[in-house]
Amino acid sequence: MKESPLFWPAELKGDRLMVLDETRLPEELYYIAVTNTDEAVKVIREMKTRAFGQFLVVLNTFLLVLQKKYAFSQELFEELRKTAEALNSSRPTFPFSEVTSIVIGWANQALAQQVEIKPFLEKNIQGFLMGIKMKRLQRVQEIANLINDGDSVLTHCNVSGELAMASQLCREQNKDIHFFATETRPYFQGSKLTCWELKEAEANVTLVADNAVGSLMMDGLIDKVIIGSDRSCANGDIVNKIGSYQIAVLAKEFKIPLFALTQPSNKIPKGEDIPIELRNPEELLMFQGKRIVPEKTQGFYPGFDIVPGELIEKQIMIDPSGR
């Protein structure tokens, strides 16, 4: 099984964190070198990386901070705390604080036990990352097991490598399957990322407009829906890329099972408790540097929506904290 670049889109190389620039795909496989917290916040805020990539950037940014020289442990601790704060506020919908608080917890632990912060944190963060990689590979297997020979699977936005890798497992299992990918306006993650990585994995994929989902289902062309999730809640709700909710309503209408790849986030009771990021409407109004609407048109661009738990057949969960 070949690993999709989107499966692990950020990796530390010496003193630079190399982050896959997803906005340049599929034209080129380009990595941005991130060397400090400000640059890390920037790649997240400008959506150069997204979904799982953000999570990797957050954890690796602490490794970058640890590489710098600090006269006192307290000075390093203060720097880690500031880093956590900056990352937490980079994009509103994401629970970055759930991850950064784990790291700060380890740093506190090191201070309390009077062990050196740097090696203790490095070991913990690297172990944490390794554990997640293992679990994600297991989930690829679980996804492949969900898909039957002959299935036509609809996906929305991009699930960071796992679907592309599951498609390879399906082929090894002699399952003949087909994917429909939505374009996922306004960012075109489906056109640019999902189609690209599924093609790279030699999967059979067809691109459709977000508008075509109902029509495909009415024509009996979809057997399963598999989407990711940016947040999940204690009551089973998830928050995912805008458009996920309407796909889920349509899937219910046609009794098509919808599977969601999730990470637990039990601190949040329900979907409504999660702030939905309102992104810059320019992303709707401009395309490739050109304005596609009349001057002064206003746009409204919520980046995510809530899929109520009752519309989800099954959540395929990874717990990054190892619980």
Add this chain to the structure above:
Amino acid sequence: MKESPLFWPAELKGDRLMVLDETRLPEELYYIAVTNTDEAVKVIREMKTRAFGQFLVVLNTFLLVLQKKYAFSQELFEELRKTAEALNSSRPTFPFSEVTSIVIGWANQALAQQVEIKPFLEKNIQGFLMGIKMKRLQRVQEIANLINDGDSVLTHCNVSGELAMASQLCREQNKDIHFFATETRPYFQGSKLTCWELKEAEANVTLVADNAVGSLMMDGLIDKVIIGSDRSCANGDIVNKIGSYQIAVLAKEFKIPLFALTQPSNKIPKGEDIPIELRNPEELLMFQGKRIVPEKTQGFYPGFDIVPGELIEKQIMIDPSGR
């Protein structure tokens, strides 16, 4: 009330039919000069004009044919018959034959009654066009009456001037209303046509991605949905721009009334009997001359979908044949 250019997008000027090039909007108000049947078929097939514009092109093309010199009535009749055939096959989803057969019927009538074809047809076609204009203006009034003060109205694709003109009536009636227009991928009719003509009419309009419809409804931001229709059926089904069906399912989910502007087409029993045009997937894969997906990606682009009659609160009908 100012007339939107989309309300009457094709008009005969001497020996040239001036057709509004909707693909150049909103950048410029450009009219293509059509002088013969081949050119008429081309503007329809290439979607330079669409919806009501196509209907105007079809009728006016006969007026162009009538302007040419023919030695015998039979020769003119043969030319009219060929014109009808060419127009009928220009795009599959449209019932052009229902319109062209009326014209051919008049020509037959002239032949049978031994009156000169040319003046008889010109008078009939011009009267027909005038009648439709009157009825469409009445429908603008009906649309305005549907909308209450404070309403937020969602529309999809473009309804050729009527909504923009209804918004002006609403303002004259001191109704404070707001529109949400979907982008309407892949052709962006919402971004390019609907936003443009609503802005020109000084209406309050916000553009959203097609993906945002479910989220807007969940947040209680939509009171009514108003869409057009490309075809309608005896059982109340309509066929309209791809994406209409899923909007209708969502509207039902939220008990939001959906109104459709229709033309009767009682010859067709139900939606499934209407062939759905599969447009060139390049329209999904390219944007402004640039490929936005990886090489060899395949796309699937049905141009329309079926909205079952039971999802439509009320049809606001115009019968172009005057029945």
